Amino acid sequence: MYDVAIIGAGISGAAIAYYLSKYELDVCVIDKEPDVSMGTTKANSAIIHAGYDPEEGTLLARLNVEGNRLCGELADELGFPFIRVGSYVLAFSEKEDATVKKLYNRGVANGVPGLEIHTKEQILAREPNVSDKVTSGLYAPTAGIVSPWSYCLSLCENAAVNGIDFILGAPVLAIKQTKDGFVIKAGDRDVEARYIINCAGIYAAEICGMLGKREFEIHPSKGQYFLLDKSQGNLMKEVMFQCPSELGKGVLVSPTAGGNLIVGPNAEINSEFGDLSTDNAGLDYVAAAAAKTTDKINYRDNVRCFAGLRANSDRSDFIIEPSAQNARFINVAGIKSPGLSAAPATALYVIDILKEQGLELTDKKAIKKVPRRVSFARATKQERIELIKQDARYGNIICRCNTITEAEVVAACHSPIPPVSIDGIKRRAGTGMGRCQGGFCSPRVHEIISRELGIPYEDIIQERKGSYIVCGKMGGNV
Ligand SMILES: Cc1cc2nc3c(=O)[nH]c(=O)nc-3n(C[C@H](O)[C@H](O)[C@H](O)COP(=O)(O)OP(=O)(O)OC[C@H]3O[C@@H](n4cnc5c(N)ncnc54)[C@H](O)[C@@H]3O)c2cc1C
Numbered sequence: 001m002y003d004v005a006i007i008g009a010g011i012s013g014a015a016i017a018y019y020l021s022k023y024e025l026d027v028c029v030i031d032k033e034p035d036v037s038m039g040t041t042k043a044n045s046a047i048i049h050a051g052y053d054p055e056e057g058t059l060l061a062r063l064n065v066e067g068n069r070l071c072g073e074l075a076d077e078l079g080f081p082f083i084r085v086g087s088y089v090l091a092f093s094e095k096e097d098a099t100v101k102k103l104y105n106r107g108v109a110n111g112v113p114g115l116e117i118h119t120k121e122q123i124l125a126r127e128p129n130v131s132d133k134v135t136s137g138l139y140a141p142t143a144g145i146v147s148p149w150s151y152c153l154s155l156c157e158n159a160a161v162n163g164i165d166f167i168l169g170a171p172v173l174a175i176k177q178t179k180d181g182f183v184i185k186a187g188d189r190d191v192e193a194r195y196i197i198n199c200a201g202i203y204a205a206e207i208c209g210m211l212g213k214r215e216f217e218i219h220p221s222k223g224q225y226f227l228l229d230k231s232q233g234n235l236m237k238e239v240m241f242q243c244p245s246e247l248g249k250g251v252l253v254s255p256t257a258g259g260n261l262i263v264g265p266n267a268e269i270n271s272e273f274g275d276l277s278t279d280n281a282g283l284d285y286v287a288a289a290a291a292k293t294t295d296k297i298n299y300r301d302n303v304r305c306f307a308g309l310r311a312n313s314d315r316s317d318f319i320i321e322p323s324a325q326n327a328r329f330i331n332v333a334g335i336k337s338p339g340l341s342a343a344p345a346t347a348l349y350v351i352d353i354l355k356e357q358g359l360e361l362t363d364k365k366a367i368k369k370v371p372r373r374v375s376f377a378r379a380t381k382q383e384r385i386e387l388i389k390q391d392a393r394y395g396n397i398i399c400r401c402n403t404i405t406e407a408e409v410v411a412a413c414h415s416p417i418p419p420v421s422i423d424g425i426k427r428r429a430g431t432g433m434g435r436c437q438g439g440f441c442s443p444r445v446h447e448i449i450s451r452e453l454g455i456p457y458e459d460i461i462q463e464r465k466g467s468y469i470v471c472g473k474m475g476g477n478v
Pocket residue numbers: 007008009010011012013014030031032033036037038039040041042043044045046047048049170171172173199200201202203204207221222223224265308309310311335336337338339340341342
């Protein structure tokens with residue numbers, strides 16, 4: 001029997017798993033998908049917010065500000081990319097100047113360090129591509145950009161090497177309450193655990209309902225994005241928000257941790273569960289809204305459009321509490337934005353709840369650390385020569401757009417949570433993220449996964465269950 005079963009391997013579940021891996025506990029993470037970070041955690045704006053946006057006194061505010069600080073610590077410790085580029089909320093009218101002041105005051109009350117209100121001239125001096133209609137802006141130096149799946153993977157891999165079990169491709173179908181805890185039906189397995197943490201994102205109400213009653217509802221809200229090529233990546237140095245509305249933080253224009261430019265999202269209400277489609281209406285809205293920030297975006301350099309689903313609930317704050325039906329079942333639900341920013345603080349908050357509910361925590365004597373990934377692209381010429389001398393596969397470029405070598409793809413195949421898909425390699429090694437979006441490297445990655453992991457060629461998937469790429473060998477002498 002596990003001490004704790006975490007349902008959901010997004011950033012919330014990953015952060016909880018990471019911090020729990022520091023204690024002498026048997027813990028598992030269960031996810032319906034074949035890999036970690038495949039829910040909302042992989043499709044969002046990727047901003048570690050400073051924390052001026054949420055209302056004072058909410059969990060949203062407290063965990064955002066603390067999560068931002070902890071993200072910096074974790075990035076230093078584990079080596080995932082997190083760049084504190086800073087952010088602006090831009091005002092374009094007197095009314096919006098007042099909003100900027102309100103956000104400044106709220107940020108100060110929330111304990112956000114370093115906030116400043118900048119004039120039009122100060123903003124244009126730093127960011128010459130911003131529209132000259134800007135009137136003022138709230139500058140937040142602690143805001144940053146992250147690669148959300150690298151962040152999530154890094155937490156999961158470090159949890160895995162410290163003994164946390166990852167049960168992937170195992171949808172939770174039912175939960176039975178027993179004298180000692182729970183039996184979770186996960187795919188074709190029965191998993192027993194003393195405590196459950198429900199981190200199932202947009203499906204958290206469904207998982208809670210498996211106890212007997214849904215204690216809240218989730219109403220997904222879709223947001224659509226453009227992701228532009230690196231040629232557009234220098235348009236802005238900082239994250240550029242507009243003033244928020246009742247629908248959310250509005251459309252942003254921001255550099256990404258990978259050097260691209262991201263533009264979006266819109267905010268659709270009552271979206272369908274699982275609907276990650278993009279459409280002209282949503283994207284046209286995003287482009288029109290972004291034009292207020294800058295008219296310099298060249299959408300001909302767009303490399304991908306994508307969408308994410310916010311886990312908005314019927315409450316205004318995050319729902320992080322023991323279930324009213326069984327206090328050993330802890331809901332971590334309604335984790336809308338800034339859930340990515342808040343994650344490490346959310347995890348520590350959940351661990352305090354576990355302690356209150358009687359879970360004993362004994363520190364592990366030794367903690368292992370996953371070695372940092374080698375990046376051939378970022379290596380100096382001399383470092384590259386040394387790498388190729390050590391392993392000739394560093395001399396074989398697989399992804400030409402991002403200069404990713406065979407050795408890096410092989411290392412990704414043998415990572416602590418081995419990928420079973422082309423996109424799993426993409427999230428670990430960075431292949432397929434360049435201008436061609438995998439057009440050239442995917443067949444080569446396909447071959448390497450098959451060779452390294454002994455998976456038959458036709459069983460390899462693009463991303464989700466059933467997303468096969470080839471259906472078998474062609475007949476004849478091909
Ligand atoms: C458009 C958009 C923009 C955003 N921008 C930002 C931002 O810039 N900064 C920020 O801080 N936050 C942002 N967010 C919010 C942030 O992305 C989320 O708060 C965060 O990713 C939620 O993580 P999670 O782990 O709670 O949920 P998820 O990442 O959704 O993980 C839930 C997991 O549960 C699994 N699961 C579900 N049902 C089952 C089941 N039955 N059995 C097993 N597993 C199951 C899923 O497969 C999934 O892996 C944004 C969100 C959206 C949609």
